[in-house]
Amino acid sequence: MSQIFEYTGVVDEVLPVQTFSSGFTKRDVIIGNDVDSPSKYPNPIKFSFKKDNCSLLDGVRKGQRAKVRFAIDGRRWEGPRGVQYFVDLTALKIEVLNADGSSTEPVPAPAEPDVAFDAGELDEMPF
Template sequence: MSYELSGTVKEIFDEQTFASGFNKREFVVTNEADKFPQDIKFECLKDKVELVNKLKKGDSVKVSFDINGREWNGKYFVNLVAWRIESGAASAADDEPPPFDPADEILDEEPPF
């Protein structure tokens, strides 16, 4: 199952490459949908690291991600693994037509001056 979260990029961490050749890059998105803003850390793995390279602090984004959980030595870990990052700069107002302006009307007849 996949999930989505929208917010503003707060932090972008350096890419990490491990001896095995595995690489990842993490970033934090602040979600202000609730009363108290939440800082949520995501990670991109392998070829998805390129998605983070396009981000800047302050960008509005919508992140599609999966939740991965695992156990190691009796401890449990949860990771939010992003697989799509879309620019969220477009707001609901961008989906609406511009307000009516009579000056934009095309006249079918000569103006009366």
Template sequence: MAYELTGKIKLIQEPQTFNSGFTKREMVVTVDDGRYPQEINLEFVQDKIALLDDLQPGQEVTVSFDIRGREYNGRYFNNLQGWKVVPAAAAAGGYPGDEAPPPNMDPGPAADYGDDDIPF
């Protein structure tokens, strides 16, 4: 099941590669939640770590993620695993400087075709 959150990037960690060849990179996003903002840690794994390359702390983003859970030695752990990051400007309909949408192509008042509704 996919989830989504929007917030400001607080921190982007360097990638970590383990002996098994597994690679992950973590990002912390601050989400406004009333009086107490929440700092949410999300991890990106394998080929998804490249999604963080062009992002900077302080940037507003919307992150799509899955919740992953596992048991280890009788204890249970959860991870938020990101798979998509969209800068807030793009999520709002485009980056600043993008062309405006084409004007409405309304032809104006209908031409007079007599009593017949069909123009041919």
């Protein structure tokens, strides 16, 4: 099992659900710098909610402060240009926070997602 990480920031965008020909679904959220971040440069990070976890983003809105629990997943792919490696931040849970950093009622996460590689996904990669 992967190590679980947490990241807190402000929701920049919640993207629509993507459904691939294999039936696999995913939904991405972009989280930017936290309100008290020492960085003066934007740092948008994309987290992917997969399969049943897509619905965890239904109540999340742009501008809300949120904490995301995620795992780092990677995969190797051999294509016409040689071997390539991909990294994905697979989100497991999102918790919308109040302005003071306290939690609103957390959105429960279903069981750990199946992060197995599906060869059918390669056909729809944008690169």
